[in-house]
Amino acid sequence: MMMRAENTIANLTERIDLLRSYSRLNHLAVAKILKKHDKVTRIGLSQVLMPEVSSQPFYDLKRLDALDDRLQTLIPPTNPSEGDQQFLKRLRYFREHMGGGHSKMLRGFYVGVSVMLMIDIIVLVCIPHTNPSFDEAAFFASLPPFRFVFMSTLALWGTGWAMNVMETYSVNYLFLLDCDPNIEVRSDTLFNIAALHTSLFILFFGLYVVDYKFAIFGDHEYYVAYPAILLFFWLVSMCWPHDVFRLRYRKGILLSLWRTIKAPFGGSVTFADNITGDVLTSAVKPLQDLALAFYFFSAPMDIARTKTENHPFLMPLIAFLPYWFRMMQCLSRWWETRETRHIWNFGKYLCGNIMVVVTALPLSEFPFFSVYTERLVWVFVYCLSSMYMYCWDVGMDWGIVSFSTTDHTGTFLSREHMLPRWMYGAAAFTNLIGRTTWALTLMPAHTVLKSRIGSQVLRTVVAGIEIMRRAQWFIIRCEFEHLTNASKYRSLLWVPPLISKEDLHATRKRMKPLFTVNVKSIAVDPSWGIKDTAVAAMNSVRSRGESYAP
Template identity: 25%
Template sequence: MKFGKEFISQMVPEWQEAYMDYNNLKILLKEIIRFRQRTKPLVSTPSGLKRKPTLYRAFSGLIQRNIKSPNSGAGGDMEDQVVLVRAMQSDQGSSSSDHHQVKYRTNFLMSAEEGGEYELLYFRRLDDELNKVNKFYREKVEEVLKEANQLTKQMDALIAFRIKAENPNIDVESFDHKGEMRRLASEVAASTAASRASTPSGAKTPGSTRESGYMNVIEEFLLNNGGNLDDSSADIDVIELESTKSSIREEKPDSIKGTKPTPLQILNHVKLNNTLETPCSTVKGILKIPMNRELNLQGLKKVEGQLKQTFIEFYQKLRLLKSYSFLNLLAFSKIMKKYDKTTSRSAARAYLKMVDDSYLGSSDEVTRLMERVEATFIKHFSNSNRRKGIKILRPKSKKEKHRVTFSIGFFTGCATALLVALILIIHARHILNKKGSSQYMETMFPLYSLFGFVVLHMVMYGINIYLWRRYQVNHPFIFGIKQGTELGYREVFLLSSGLAVLAFSSVLANLNMEMDLRTKEYKSITELVPLGLFCLVLVITFCPFDIIYRSSRFFLLRSAFHCISAPLYKVTLPDFFLADQLTSQVQAIRSLEFYICYYGWGDYIHRRNTCKNFHVYQTFFYIVSVFPYWSRFLQCLRQLYEEKDPMQGYNGLKYFSTILAIVMRTAYSMSNGPHWQVLAAITSAIAAILSTYWDLVIDWGLLQRKSKNRWLRDKLLISHKSVYFGAMILNVLLRFAWLQTVLNFQVSFLHREALISIVASLEIIRRGIWNFFRLENEHLNNVGKFRAFRSVPLPFNCDEDEDKDE
């Protein structure tokens, strides 16, 4: 793979605009090549010379000696120097070593030559790219340094919290921290002296080894704290801290005073944040009931888990920053080597020296901070087990397994064969023309159509994942999925094909038992086949064992529970995204209600469908139809309450209009009255128009008149604009699929249940198309704001004036 493609593939997707524009610089180099080809044609090789001309160049020797004159700079002798690089201060009075205000400029000394303007433009663009990358990297490093200071305070509070949890009876105010340190140090000194006395001279003892370890801790402590012996932010043991104190107490007995609270007194300055909101905390917040935010010793594990996740995310930020620095440095090196090769000059050495001296090449804050984070995480969150800690901090990317691809092909082939067999059996035995076929379609077809809806939705989601990966949409980051646990499109296709095989096998088993004379009399047992498949799917979904992608299953169940419990939980993108998916599965949710009615009320024994005759069933038929939209409506109200964003209120009105439309259409389907038909048509038209406008303008970000791409966005991931216009037209057409229900279209060769299932499948396909463009727009918004990190709430709220305490 060429470096240009590899460079793009290794980029952080949200930072693409902040990387060095390697391709544009290559275009400028090609302009230089084309100019030289026009002005200086290539010398043709003599016909008798078959070898390359480079093989006849003078031999430069096996040992090369670089001879420099005393006055030569980084670029060689003045007569051979091509560029003169320098750093300029944007603000007067700034120190020359201050990278914050430095901008780099290159003077091209050969601009008077023919075609020199091309090379001059190249260096101007190259300087702009260096300044852009340098500025971005510096800003991000400053951000992580500020966050590191916050994490230091959080660790101080956690350590004090642990001490208090292990010794609940300790009084924070009267605890003599220094006395306790001296007592522990004296015990260690006594044990060390005893071990030395019992050991022959010249022999190494554990005490001597520990003493040398103490010296290293002393040096680290003094460097990190600037001589502040009482700084509780130092990450060392209690005994090591006292050893550090005693080693320099003779030099500075009373000259140093602490500037931070002692480890236990810091508990007076912190409170627990309400980071993991529960329904109880939400209700208390609405009713203005004061919540206890004081430290609760029982919440230690929860606090440790939150802070552990914060450290993991922070370490990922540092890794991305380090990768950003490395890739850009490599890109500058590659492009300058290409320049030297293209122009036969020697400018790379001088320019790359300037790059190495810049903040991008000389700053080591990220590397040192990574080492410190690793040491802290290993010690405090992995029980000093380095292998375990590094495994958590550096999760390996999932490897594509050949058995997954093989299994997809196998299950897809089986599902196709079963489908063909089912069609042939129905056609050969004329099942649709037999007596009782209508009853079969009204009872068994809704039971099995549930699995068809789920399989179709999974197939569309698998296609979405494939397209997101192809166009570098960082969907795991957007959804907040833990790195290394996200499902690829192959895994989704595997699950969907496996479920399809089970569903088709169940249908064929049901038909064979119905047609076989030996099993025809076991009618009730025959009807239990779809229920058995449904129970199997439920068992797999809720299985607590680490099989069949447990992390993904639990992630889905957690988001589904948040949708059901809306608006009691804080709304996140996975929650409302799943709620939007459920709005396209109304017919599948109705099938779930039919399962409960058909098997719960015993209709399967008599093989008849009497559910619609019960008022309870009719009432719940309305409820389950509007439930996904109602959940989404409540989520919009929660976001409106928290974010004070009026757009969330307008979005809630859109869902409320859809709720009215569904109620009217359901009422019309149940009664077939002409007045219900008129109301259903009016409310459905209003809801469809509002939803279509919201899809195209808000969710997709399209239909922008002033955009450089007419009626589209300024930035598009797909180069073919016709794809967007085709998706908009298809979205409008599929949005009006409700016309079949209102106008009561009938197809002679299709049963009413089959027609309803086809319309429901079209809505699922529309939702699959919506998914791609919705996440594309979210990704572009993240790119515009350079958001590549997941924000993790901190467990402690530290007082701002804690540093004033002495």
């Protein structure tokens, strides 16, 4: 009997929370519709109607709060002791982090095996070759297509990890990014796609290394087939229809990318476009590798061997454009809101482009410049840009350190937070490490290390660190936006709860139509409006004696 009463109270409490969410969500929808109307017509209708909407009985949550308080009075007799509460807290933590243990164990096993296979491939790369026709220059010229696939796969793993963390701590990234509410793509979806790409990379890169260096399939000239086939399978897997990660969702990503690219020509900037622009700034090296891959397949091998990375115009342009897009987004946001913070954000990306320019220009050949002066300019711009971006990360994008003179200046994590406190400290430290290597993604690798092997290793490591740093940044950026609406992309502060994939399936099963209407049986006058048509439909339902199914 006691168990049944507890279950009833829990169910009622859950229903009250759902009603609160529905009320706030409807209020948010009306506010967004009126805001869009005012933006188009410039009438200011929201200033007149929103106070009236907020005063309606259906938005008044006092009755729900009173009912919730009455339910809470029934709970104290069954409340656990302080020790039991600590036990339940640990049990809840264990359930959240260890749930789905079978799939997590398999995923961990797969990642471990993949890492060991990659280490084996690295060892094979370091072993002296036995193929008499092996050409070291041609071998390194073929690395960009392999590295592009590897970095895109690492980005999938990083995005899946970020989604998994936000799903664990109920950060509603789907709502913040304006995703389809019915979307079923979750972290497991990206993990599965990343696992497929990882397997393809290990297979074809491993075969390429052992065949080209050790001629296990004999002496031939078809080694270029390995990166070509890998890129082909990568492209097919990205375009292949998927039951969960559907083509229209991938089209939405491309549309966000297109809005980011056309930011210099105007247009409203959404939070998703903001994230897309920032991701592009972290994808400089992979984008350069993609361009080098096209050059590798289109140019003769004797040219590709010597000029794969010697593009004094193309490589700096690819590094320059993502920061240019973000600069234009910041100007668009400033024009729309007139907030000074967007000008400061513009300056952050301007520093990034200055870094691109000073490393691309041969400053030592300019008058009054020497090699020493050139390196001094590099170091100065490098330190300025890195500190500027790091302070913006922890202060403005994450809000974990306040630089305000009126709000806990210099204090760490004085705001409300959803993640464990230690996670913010770890993120601040690792982000500092990532920012110190960030500028290296904008500099040609051969300017840092003259060794061909060293420059390739540096390029790969730095690009990988930047991708994982961006995934970590994405988690806390969404969490901060969820709690504070810091960038003011939303009309209201409230964010609906994140619904898991299992809950989404259960909700669909419970959903039933309130009533069904045979439209052909309703006589509708063409001159009627929406209200008259709706009344006719309701009268038709009543005349047939149909009832409203709960």
